[in-house]
Amino acid sequence: MRPARWRRSTHLVIGLVVLVLVAAVIGVAAVLTSGDTSARNTDAVRPQPAPATAAPGVQALADDTDKPSPAGLAAALAGPLADPNLGALTGRVTDAGTGAELWAQGATIPMLPASTNKVLTTVAALATLDRDATLTTTVLAGPTPGLVVLHGGGDPTLSAAPADKPTWYKGAARISDLADQVRRSGATVTAVQVDLSAYSGPTMAPGWDPADIDGGDIAPMESVMLDGGRIQPVSAESRRSTTPGLDAGRALAAALGVDPASVTVASGPVPDAREIASVKSPPLLERLRQMMNESDNVMAESTGREVAAALNRPQSFDGAVAAVLTQLRGVGVDTAGAVLVDSSGLSVDDRLTADTLDGAVAAAVSGEHPQLRPLLDVLPIAGGSGTLSNRYLDTDAGKAAAGWLRAKTGSLTAVNTLAGIVTDKSGRVLTFALMSNNAGPTGRTSLDALAAVLRSCGCGG
Template sequence: MGRRLAIAIAVPSVLALGYLAADVADVVPGFLTAEPAPPVAAPFLTASPAPSSSMEGLALTDGTGADAPLPSPYQLQILAQELRDDPRTGTSTNVSVIDLVTGEPLADLDADEPQVPASTTKVLTAVAAATALGPDHTLSTDAAWDPGARTLTLVAGGDILLAEGYGHHGDLGTASADEIAAFGGPSVANGYAGLADLADAVVDALGTDLGTVTVAVDTSDYPGPAYPESWPDYALQQGYAGRVTGIAIDEGRLTDDAYAQRSDDPVGDTVDAFAALLEDRGIDVGTTVTRTASSGASVVASVESAPMSDIVTYLLRDSDNTVAEQVGRILALETGRKATPSGAAAAVTEALDGLGVDTTGLQLYDGAGFSDRNRITPNQLVDALRAAAVSDDTSGILDWLPVMGVEGTVADRAGTDDVVGRGLAKTGSLTGVTALAGLIETADGRWLVFATLADGMPPGQPRPRAAIDEFIGALAGCGCEG
């Protein structure tokens, strides 16, 4: 293939931010379990040395050649077996490690066996959406005007990260300290487009002398269910997930907290907020309703979401369950299916098939990994990651995954000098399930793609996580040529 991975992480010169915020699927032991989760502690900052790195940027580059030594498959197989034999994991710990450049298998412990993947499911959702739709794909929230019925309809286009006021459109220069403290930085995706922008565009198109208008919202493209049947009730109650609707302000959060309580009616809240913005601009609003846009309506204004690349970065870095499920449904709709969990599963599977991933045994019941009915093999995870990484269109996945020891749900994972800033990964946790999938650079400069899935264990995350972290550290420190 004539390619080599050159990775670099730009690290601030100031102290790195520490994180104690519970993560939806990956950080706090007990979260995403069948048991009641403990109350979420308020996040606070801790000072720690910033990981050092002389590298800047993150990309696959042409013309450099795969000149770093390839690790010995025999040595890596020994490392994988040691992980399985570790008393902190168990015999159901299955592993796949492949070479990024060539795709050559380097370690395989039942890597074709489907297992409960937890939040590593989000890897497949993100890869499928980004490859099938393209990283520049955006979601349009439209306003359609029917002059005969004097009805202005807010047409849901799948953006559940709308700002109630003006969107930031990618300019995060005014991000608050609280936003920066959460997970490793503010999200480009959240609040990219705003209802105030749309209200201004409506006034520019129609003026304000419209008489008394009805403001409607059309969510017919997103039939639900708003809360997947496979998701536990406590996740909604404790703010770990929200209702998956065709349109929402900040995923229906009722406060600015990452794990805020969620609205019972995010669609209704959104249309009410839009109506209030129109009234502020001089349009006389009579009532707000939920209905399909009439045949006499035409689109007069639109706002666009952040690109899909930023949306999948958000769902991978912060392990956002609501957005992950929504992205799967968007993919379903854009590929001619209903925006439902089953439609999303079919769309993700089709996209992976198109990438050459063997989907035998793949079972998906949600796009986030909450469902314990999901089944994914370690090979499906590594093959999907590699397929995206080596494609010119989606090599940006190497920017989308969170950096180990630096950000997101892996900010405190495998934090040794061998690993920090040299690995990218997505975590996964359910009761009795611990998973990790991503990429790691060896001591010789070779990039590997890995997936470890462990299920059927006693509840509790610290022990299996520590064992997996040591395995990743061994891969990173490997100078084990054949």
């Protein structure tokens, strides 16, 4: 029997911060005189300070820095691991500096990952796409006079909000811009269709609960939608639409003075159509930041399809999963045991191991694949941002980890997961994946307490 989900089924992981030092020195010299020309010109010949420079980065620690040991870490974790609210728990912790495994428990057992699955989608996207990549929505001249076709290119951030109103997604393209371009093209519009052919296959993944549409966690995956399918564009509690593509077409029709009720879905691509308008999504890195911080399922699914398109695979659930796993293996992540049906982790049919999750984070920390490093920047910060903004603030141990831990969270009913990085008190960076299934009523806070130990423990010896 399928377990019921929390109403908000995408949620928090703990995050740990890899702190970077940025040095900036600014020198200012000025001589102010009222009438002495030689004094006013002194700066022209005086040696000037070197320009200020900034060199952020993960800095190597000295060889004599205390290194955590498997025995020390196991001893520190023993108490929190005894908490029965953790249910069935698997995990792995790795020293990012050496790549050595420090602790593991059932790390090769496939478990429900919930939204930590988005870590894999993010790593695959960074491995495949330019960080400035955008998605394009176009309007095409239809095959009959007066008909225009809204062609979806996979951008879920498109908004019908007026130009002076906020949108859910930062930097979102707008229907009003498309309508302005259509009018400037000189086209006389009497009818609007929507072309959703860029995506193929089912619009809902196996293991998704249709109730999560009203619950606000997901919308049917179509290649054009407004504000991720939200009915109330700037409300965090908004339910989603069951017809997101048609909604976008109706919004364009309304903006062009056409009856929205007359909008239809095209039977397929429009051959040899002339483009008369286009808008672009925010760049990939901004979309990944919003997806990870808000744990946005729709954004994750569209990103998986973006990876699939780059590999010439179908933009479907199956095509996206195959593309993501292929790209993970390409950067050295062990995907053994992975069984995925979506790119978001919303499905109760998904399974991942702690080895795979920790391996994906470790690949981003490693210097071998610098294109993956932005993963660390888009992970929520414990007690500071995204789905971790209101966690790690209720206990002394949690407060000690706040700001030092960055991670992606995952929550389904009786499922709590975390995958990310933490800097321990000796200054060493650790990567970790913790997966709790069949958890008790305080399972999430119990998992946070377990992860907080990674910060407080030097764990040498």
